[in-house]
Structures are given as C-alpha cells and as structure tokens.
Amino acid sequence: MKWIAAVPLAALLVLLPSFAGDYYVNLASQILIAAIFALSLNLLVGFGGMTSLGHASYLGVAAYISALLTSRYGYSHGPAAIISIAGTTAMAAFFGVIALRATGLGFLMITLALSQVLWGLAYRMSGVTNGDNGIAGLTRPMPFGISLDSAASFYWFALIVASFAFLMMAIFVSSSFGSSLKGVRDQPRRMAALGFNPWLIRWITFIYAGFWGGVSGLLYVYYNKYIHPTSLSTTSSAEALLGVIAGGSGTLGGPAVGAALVLLLKNYASAYIERWNMLLGLVFLFIVLVMPTGIVPGVGKLLRRGSR
Amino acid sequence: MTPLTSDYALEVVNLQKSFGGLAVTHNISLAIRPGERRLIIGPNGAGKTTLFNQISGDMRPNSGEIRLFGTDVTRFAPHRRAHFGLSRTYQIITLFTGDTLEHNVILGLLGLRPSRWQMWRPLSDYSDLATEARRTLDAVGLLHLAEHPVSDIAYGEKRRVELAMALAQKPRVLLLDEPLAGLSNTERSQVKSLIASIPRATTVIMIEHDMDTALDLAETVTLLNYGRVIVDGDRDTVIADERTREVYLGA
Numbered sequence: 060m061k062w063i064a065a066v067p068l069a070a071l072l073v074l075l076p077s078f079a080g081d082y083y084v085n086l087a088s089q090i091l092i093a094a095i096f097a098l099s100l101n102l103l104v105g106f107g108g109m110t111s112l113g114h115a116s117y118l119g120v121a122a123y124i125s126a127l128l129t130s131r132y133g134y135s136h137g138p139a140a141i142i143s144i145a146g147t148t149a150m151a152a153f154f155g156v157i158a159l160r161a162t163g164l165g166f167l168m169i170t171l172a173l174s175q176v177l178w179g180l181a182y183r184m185s186g187v188t189n190g191d192n193g194i195a196g197l198t199r200p201m202p203f204g205i206s207l208d209s210a211a212s213f214y215w216f217a218l219i220v221a222s223f224a225f226l227m228m229a230i231f232v233s234s235s236f237g238s239s240l241k242g243v244r245d246q247p248r249r250m251a252a253l254g255f256n257p258w259l260i261r262w263i264t265f266i267y268a269g270f271w272g273g274v275s276g277l278l279y280v281y282y283n284k285y286i287h288p289t290s291l292s293t294t295s296s297a298e299a300l301l302g303v304i305a306g307g308s309g310t311l312g313g314p315a316v317g318a319a320l321v322l323l324l325k326n327y328a329s330a331y332i333e334r335w336n337m338l339l340g341l342v343f344l345f346i347v348l349v350m351p352t353g354i355v356p357g358v359g360k361l362l363r364r365g366s367r
Numbered sequence: 368m369t370p371l372t373s374d375y376a377l378e379v380v381n382l383q384k385s386f387g388g389l390a391v392t393h394n395i396s397l398a399i400r401p402g403e404r405r406l407i408i409g410p411n412g413a414g415k416t417t418l419f420n421q422i423s424g425d426m427r428p429n430s431g432e433i434r435l436f437g438t439d440v441t442r443f444a445p446h447r448r449a450h451f452g453l454s455r456t457y458q459i460i461t462l463f464t465g466d467t468l469e470h471n472v473i474l475g476l477l478g479l480r481p482s483r484w485q486m487w488r489p490l491s492d493y494s495d496l497a498t499e500a501r502r503t504l505d506a507v508g509l510l511h512l513a514e515h516p517v518s519d520i521a522y523g524e525k526r527r528v529e530l531a532m533a534l535a536q537k538p539r540v541l542l543l544d545e546p547l548a549g550l551s552n553t554e555r556s557q558v559k560s561l562i563a564s565i566p567r568a569t570t571v572i573m574i575e576h577d578m579d580t581a582l583d584l585a586e587t588v589t590l591l592n593y594g595r596v597i598v599d600g601d602r603d604t605v606i607a608d609e610r611t612r613e614v615y616l617g618a
Contacts, residue, residue, distance in 0.1 A: 235477055235493070236486040242463060242474050249461045252423055253532070254449035254478030 072218060076211035084210040086326060090319045091214075091221040092278045097302045097314035098228050099271035104300065105309030106232050107264045108244030109159075110167050112296050113174030116154070117272025119291030120177060121147040122280035126194045127187070136200030144273045151269020155262045162247075174296060181288035193287035200281060207281065217278055224271055229311050231267065240264055298325075301339070305346045307353025316354050373437025376401040376540050376570040377422070382431035384421060384594075391417045392428065393594040399587075401436075401539075402567040406585035406602070407574045410614065414594040415574045416458055419542050422572075423455045424448045435540060449478060452539030456529040456546060458574070462517045468528055469513040472500035475532035503535040507561055523554035530561060541565070543573040547580055555580055582606070590614060 076084045096118055103109040124143035128134040134142070158169040181188045188194065199207040207213045231237055242250045243257045251257050280286050289295065298321050306317025324342060328335040350357025377399045384392035391414045399405050407415050420426040422433055424445035433441045435451050443451070463471050473496045477483045482493065490496075504510045507527040512520055517528060526546060533541055546562065547555055559580050565571055575581035582588075588605040590598040592614045598605045605611055 230489070231486055233489045233491075234486045235482050235488070235490045236484055238470075238474065238477065238490045239483050245463050245465070246461055248425060248445075249457070249463075250474070250478070251445040252425070252449060252455050253475055253536070254446050255483060256444070256446045 073215075076214055081210040084214045086322070088210070088214045088217045088282055090322050091217040092275055092282060093299070093302070093318035093322050094315040095221050095224045095278065096272060096275035097299050097306070097318035098224065098311075099268045099275065100299050101303045101308055101310075101314040102228060102231070102264055102268040102271070104303050105307075105313070106237065106240050106244065107261060107268075109162070109261060109265070110300070111158075111170040112167050112293065112300060113154075113158075113170030113172075114268070114272055114299055115291050115293070115295035116170075116174040116177050117147050117151060117269045118276035118279055118295070119181065119286075119288075120150060121273035121276030122286045122290060123181065123188060123194075125277055125280050126197055126286045130194060130197055136198075140200070140277055143277060144270065147273030147276065148266060148270045151266045151272070152262075154269070155265035159258060159261050159265065171293060171296075174291065174293065178288055178291040178293070181291050188288070191288065193285055195285045197280060197284040197286070199284065213282065217282070220274065220278060224274060225311070225315075228271065232311070236260070236263075298339075301343055305343055305353060307355035307357070310353070310355045313353050313355040320354070373434075375399060375434070376403070376436060377572065378432075378434040378437075379418075379422065380432040380434070382418070382421060382428050382433065384417060384426065384428045391594045392421065392431075395431075395591075395594070395596055397589060397596070397599070399540075399570060399572060401570055403570055404584055404586045405570075405572045406581050406588045407572065407591060408576075408578070408581075408588060409591035409597075413591040415591055416544060417594075418591070419455065419544055419574065423453065423542060446478075449536070453542070454533040454536045454538030454540070455542035456533050456544055458544040458548060460522075460525050460529060462525060462528055462532075464518045465516060467514055467516055468504060468509060468520070468531075469497060469500050471517060471528055472503050472531050472535050473497065475535040476500060479536055500535065503531045506534070506564075507531045508557065523550050523558075526550060526554070527558060527561070530558065534565070538569055540570045540572065543571065543575075545574055545576065547575055547577045559584065 075087055096114070100111065100114045103111050103114070121143045124146050125139050128139040128142060129136060154173050157173065158166055161169055182190055199213065201207065202216070205212065207216050232240070239250070239255050239260050243255060243260050247257045279290065299318065302317030302321040303314045304317070305320060306315065307313025321339065324339050325335060328338045332338060346354060375398045377397070379395055379397040382392050382395040383390070395418060407418070409415055417426065421428045424443060428441065431441070432439055435448065435453060438451065440448050440451060463474065473490070476496050476499055501510060501513055504513050507530055509524060509527055509531065512524065517525060530546060543562070546558055550558060555577070562571065562584055573581065573584065582602060585602050587600060588602050589596060590605060590611055597610050597614055598608045
C-alpha cells in the first residue's frame with residue numbers, strides 16, 4: 060500500500076526535468092541536498108535523541124575541503140571527494156568523543172561550540188579560506204565523463220545520491236543497530252543493564268551522521284560552485300534542525316519534507332519580505348502547535364482518522 | 368570475614384558509598400552461593416536499591432569490591448556486567464513503552480548477541496529472536512499480548528514484562544528489585560510461581576517488602592538498616608533473630 064503510493068512519487072522525481080523549467084529543477088536539486096543533510100541530522104536528533112546544533116560543521120567542512128583541494132591544490136574531483144568525506148568522517152569521530160561526554164543540553168551546547176569554532180576559523184583564517192569572500196570559481200565533477208553543468212544532469216546526479224543516502228539510512232534505522240540506538244534514546248540505563256554499550260552506540264551513530272552530512276556538503280559545493288563561511292554558521296545548523304522537527308523527527312520522510320519546506324519558504328518568501336526568518340518562525344510555530352510531532356506523523360494521523 | 372574464593376556467585380566486600388555526609392552503604396559484605404535464593408529486606412531508606420545499583424554498575428561505590436564468580440567487576444561498566452551473566456529488574460518500571468512486548472523482550476535477547484552491532488540487516492530478519500522472545504512471553508503468560516505496545520497493557524502485566532526481559536537473558540545472577548510491588552493478589556501469586564520456577568542455574572537476589580510471599584521464595588535473608596547489614600543468614604534464623612524484630616517487624 061505504502062509502496063504503491065511511492066511509485067508515482069518516484070516517477071515524478073525522475074521525470075521532473077522533462078516538464079519543469081530550470082529554475083524549478085535547480086530548486087529541486089537544492090531540496091535534495093538539504094534533505095540528505097536533514098536526514099543525517101535526524102539520525103542524531105530523531106533516532107538517537109541527541110539534539111545537535113552544530114551539524115552544519117560536517118556540511119561546511121566537507122565543502123571547504125573539496126573546494127580547497129580542487130581549486131588551490133589542483134586535485135581532481137575523485138580524490139578530492141574521497142579525502143573530503145574521509146576527513147569529515149574523521150572529524151565527526153573526534154568531535155563525537157568530545158560532545159558525547161554530555162547528553163541533552165550539554166551535548167547541544169558542545170556541538171554548538173565546536174561548530175562556532177569552525178565558523179570562526181573559516182571567517183578569520185582568510186589566508187586559507189579566503190574569509191568573508193568565500194571560495195569562488197569552483198567546478199562540478201564529471202562522473203564517467205558526463206558533464207553536470209546543466210540543471211537537469213545535476214538534478215539527476217543529486218537524485219541518485221539522495222536516493223542512495225535515503226536507502227542507506229532507512230536500512231540503518233531498521234537494523235538491529237537501529238533498534239539498539241532507539242533503545243538507548245528511550246531508556247539508556249536499561250539498555251546498559253541489558254548489555255548494550257550506550258556510549259559506543261551513540262558514537263558510531265554520530266560518525267555515521269557526520270559521514271552523510273559530509274556527502275550533502277559535497278553536493279552543496281558542487282551545486283553552488285562557491286562556498287562561504289555562512290554554510291558553517293549556527294543558522295545553517297538551526298535551519299536544518301527546524302526542518303527535522305517540523306517534518307517529524309524520528310521518521311524517515313519527515314526530515315525530507317521539513318527540509319523542502321524550509322527551502323521553499325526561503326526561496327519564495329525572501330523574494331517578498333526581507334525578514335523571511337520571521338515568517339519561517341511563524342510557520343514553525345504553527346506546525347508545532349497543530350502537529351506537535353511534525354508534519355509527516357501529523358498528516359499520517361489525519362489520514363488514518365479520515366479513512367476510519 | 369568473607370572468604371575470597373570463587374565458590375560464590377556474587378561477593379560484595381566492604382562496600383562503601385556515601386552521598387555527601389550520608390553513608391548509604393556502610394561496609395556491606397555479602398557472599399551468595401550459585402543457585403541461592405536470597406531475600407534482602409529492610410525499612411525504606413535502608414540502602415537496598417542503592418546496593419543493587421552498585422552491583423549492577425549504575426552507581427560506583429566509594430570503596431570496596433564486587434565480584435561475580437570470583438572476577439572483580441567493581442570497575443566494569445553496566446553493559447560488561449550484563450555480559451558476565453548479571454541481569455536486573457527495576458523497582459520503577461523501565462520499559463520501552465512505545466514498542467511491542469515482543470520487541471521489549473527481543474532487546475533483552477539482542478543485548479547479549481553480537482548481532483546488536485549489525486547495521487545492514489533488518490531486525491525483523493532475525494526470526495530466531497522473535498521465536499525466543501515469544502517463548503519467554505509465553506512462560507510469563509503474556510504471549511497473547513506480544514503484538515501490543517507496552518503502553519496498552521496493565522501495570523501487573525508490565526511487571527511481568529520486566530521479568531521476561533531479564534529471564535530471556537538466562538542470567539547467572541538475577542537481581543529483582545521489588546518484583547511484587549503494586550500487584551493484586553492474583554498477580555502476586557502468578558509472579559510468585561514464576562519466580563519459583565526460575566531454574567537453579569540462576570542465582571536470585573530479591574528485594575521485596577511483601578514478606579508473606581517473599582519469605583516463601585527465599586532460602587537466605589539479609590536484613591539492612593541505615594546502610595548496614597544487621598543480620599545475615601538462614602531464613603529461619605534471621606526471622607527468629609531479636610534484631611530483625613526490632614528493625615523490621617516492629618516488635
């Protein structure tokens with residue numbers, strides 16, 4: 060039943076460039092990138108009960124590493140991508156050791172502090188990062204010799220990566236390890252008494268989330284061909300967190316829906332009102348009041364009530 | 368003094384724990400043989416649950432030693448003790464309320480298996496886990512509720528799920544923290560016969576206030592008060608002891 064509903068959606072996603080203009084295709088690419096990012100954050104927030112306010116670190120660092128390696132050090136895209144993802148994952152492993160000394164609010168504050176450090180570095184180390192000017196003039200990779208410069212080809216590339224990411228994360232949360240993770244979220248003490256190692260389970264999840272955050276960062280820099288310190292800022296982290304919570308944390312579809320919502324609001328509302336953040340806040344407030352568990356679980360509940 | 372051999376399933380040696388100036392565990396020593404049924408009694412605040420928390424590793428003692436089958440586990444994290452054959456239930460029910468009874472028991476099984484690290488295979492693929500979980504639920508008389516979420520079932524049934532999760536692990540040492548608390552008379556006798564049916568391969572240490580039921584299950588009794596062992600020994604000896612009357616039975 061669920062899968063039958065997924066077929067038209069998949070068809071729509073694949074065929075989008077054939078009926079939509081470049082503007083919409085590009086918007087869809089951005090949504091896909093934001094969705095991978097939100098999904099990776101959701102592993103921490105929704106499935107692990109670890110609310111992070113510094114997840115932009117992984118997106119930003121992966122993007123910066125790739126940008127620097129390709130533009131300054133003459134690496135080609137393949138090795139640059141591998142180094143960038145490996146570096147970002149290693150950084151997640153290191154940050155995880157620090158942040159997981161605490162849980163709850165303490166964890167949130169440490170992730171926030173660590174991301175602020177990186178943001179500060181990106182701004183101030185202008186010799187390396189070019190500071191507030193950002194790094195411009197980047198190129199997109201050419202996987203198997205296919206150029207990704209057109210809106211449609213990049214969209215399909217992003218769609219393949221996003222589908223793979225979604226599948227991998229779906230498998231992750233439904234595995235035994237995923238059950239261990241949810242158990243540790245709900246009853247850490249009991250889980251420890253049952254023989255699970257809560258710290259290690261959280262740490263592995265933290266690294267895995269960092270990995271996918273890095274993947275979204277690579278797509279991000281490929282798409283924009285430009286990187287600026289704002290992508291490392293707390294605002295970026297908070298926007299993604301907002302998307303996860305609005306869409307429905309702890310669900311698979313929720314973060315994607317939430318990320319799309321945030322991005323659409325940003326794109327359309329910012330054309331009309333300067334303070335589009337205020338509008339985002341209001342929409343978020345409305346969602347939390349009407350559907351406290353988020354859009355996807357909320358709509359699901361409505362549909363079930365309707366069909367009864 | 369407590370003999371230092373591994374003839375014992377659980378040994379506690381000179382255990383000491385204080386919160387600030389308040390000594391909640393005061394030089395407690397216990398030695399419990401494999402297969403023994405030990406009842407720990409004492410008035411509220413005697414330090415019974417605190418003692419359990421130190422044995423299970425939720426709480427670190429200030430000094431002293433805890434040994435499981437001769438191995439010093441005092442510095443072990445709780446999950447390592449679980450792999451050593453230690454299982455426990457909680458006085459305050461600690462279950463996964465949104466999940467089904469079956470899933471709760473499966474978590475108990477999974478905790479001791481290497482497959483808990485498996486990231487690529489769906490949990491539902493492990494049909495042996497589900498079968499085993501259902502067998503345990505059947506043993507505690509809850510098979511008919513296996514598919515229900517814990518939030519749907521009655522309090523007495525939750526108590527039995529607590530027990531099922533621990534029993535599924537086939538522990539060598541089982542700590543039961545007030546397994547009869549808040550149960551009706553019928554439920555009480557159900558849980559009583561359930562505890563009585565635990566195989567002798569499992570050493571059972573139980574905190575319980577309901578003396579009528581608990582004394583039937585116990586072979587040996589330890590009386591705690593103000594964090595100290597007051598009397599320790601054979602059930603009948605402890606009951607007959609003058610100090611027990613003073614402290615607990617309120618002579």
